[in-house]
Amino acid sequence: MASGEVLDTAALLAWPVERMRGGFVVPGQRSELVRISPDRELAVEAADLNWETPSEDALAIARDLATSTGDMAGLSNVDFELLALTLERGAILVTDDYRLQNLCELGGIAWSSVKTEGIRSMWSWELRCSGCGWVADAPKNPNSDRNLGNCRDCGSELALRRLR
Numbered sequence: 225m226a227s228g229e230v231l232d233t234a235a236l237l238a239w240p241v242e243r244m245r246g247g248f249v250v251p252g253q254r255s256e257l258v259r260i261s262p263d264r265e266l267a268v269e270a271a272d273l274n275w276e277t278p279s280e281d282a283l284a285i286a287r288d289l290a291t292s293t294g295d296m297a298g299l300s301n302v303d304f305e306l307l308a309l310t311l312e313r314g315a316i317l318v319t320d321d322y323r324l325q326n327l328c329e330l331g332g333i334a335w336s337s338v339k340t341e342g343i344r345s346m347w348s349w350e351l352r353c354s355g356c357g358w359v360a361d362a363p364k365n366p367n368s369d370r371n372l373g374n375c376r377d378c379g380s381e382l383a384l385r386r387l388r
């Protein structure tokens with residue numbers, strides 16, 4: 225049974241202090257928060273959140289899951305660590321990120337949305353060249369700079385495509 229909640233940054237921005245009290249978060253969210261909404265940092269500090277870094281074991285499980293679904297290329301480091309922390313804690317992941325929701329569905333992980341309705345169907349993804357259609361191997365690490373890379377054959381940009 226899931227216990228505790230791992231809160232993505234959307235929850236930290238949207239929820240009242242009392243609602244987020246005691247939630248689990250990863251240290252990387254602090255800089256996200258400062259960047260998006262500096263005023264919000266004080267409220268978050270008041271909420272007695274549990275700032276935790278996921279273990280290597282949990283990161284390895286999250287990596288296998290995100291690689292198998294093809295979601296890894298679209299994940300930020302913070303997203304990836306939130307997923308791992310949720311696995312480690314046996315918690316519920318609170319997120320409005322469709323990619324994280326998709327991963328939870330496919331991985332049998334409990335999740336709830338911050339405010340939107342959430343996904344209705346599950347997807348898998350592949351990283352495909354926009355020029356020649358070459359399909360890249362799923363990356364083994366989260367994508368920190370939003371640049372998905374270029375085709376090794378023709379040099380065109382790679383893009384994530386939903387598999388049917």
Ligand SMILES: [Zn+2]
Pocket residue numbers: 353354355356357358375376377378379380
């Ligand atoms: Zn190509």
